[in-house]
Amino acid sequence: MNLQNKFILEVENFSLEKTLNCGQTFRFFKNEEHYIYPYKDSVLKLKQKKESLLEVEVYGEDLSKDEIKEIFGLNHDVRKINEKILRIAPNLEEPLLLSSGIRIMKMQPYEATISFIFSIQSQIPVIQKRLNKLSAIVGRKITIDGIDYYLFPKFEDLLTLTYKDIKSLNLGFREKFFLNLIKNYRSSDFEMLKGKTYEEKKKFLMSILGVGEKVSECILLFGYGELSAFPVDTWIIKGLKRFFNVEGSTKKLTEFGHKKFDSVSGYAQQYIYYFMRNFLGS
């Protein structure tokens, strides 16, 4: 497949590896020295040279530098965000330093919705397998260096799936959530939300079968770029107890995060998550 574009971005406070591996996105691949990331109708081949240079090759549909920056959160003023987090919670200094370089990515809202519905009570390798299989079944692919990479299905492609296709994903109890989503929603539902407020988005997302407190916050954060979202999963539950000595329901803890971190909740959440996950096992 043809290389559409190639350029080098100057970056700071950015780690491609950490950003891809911190659980916000599931569909990326490593090929030798490069990371491969399918996005919409494009596949990106990426390599971080030194710390400050990101080499980007775009295959399939072309993407602008600004679009690339948005995908990897390079448009976020992380220095200012970190200052605010430390002002609010000085005891997050260690997690913040250890997670240095993580950016909040931006994916398509409906893709985020499907991804995080697939993620319910599941470990990352299983989630990746489901999403990759779904993409392979629909079969939109771009070949780079002799290897096929499948694009995530367009929403309308999902209507062409047979029940046998869907069964083969082994979604278990999540299957009814997925079936409901492709039967009763369209990509326009998710596009329309872009202009709405946080509360309106949240209300709509929570009304989707299978989308609860945690998943809706993930969609808001990673799908809509709402940096005040604060997804509470099991790692965050442990982290909030450790750093702030708070416990309670997911709903209560989500409110706690919103109130405490306001517009920087998303980054604070990522730092706590990354620290708990990678430096405190169990």
Place this chain on the structure above:
DNA sequence: TAACAGGCCACCG
């Protein structure tokens, strides 16, 4: 092996 995994829904009080 039995328990649990990056939660949600339905049901109960």
Place this chain on the structure above:
DNA sequence: CGGTGGCCTGTT
């Protein structure tokens, strides 16, 4: 409402 039991399937 706020709090709990059961849940598909794949791992450990």
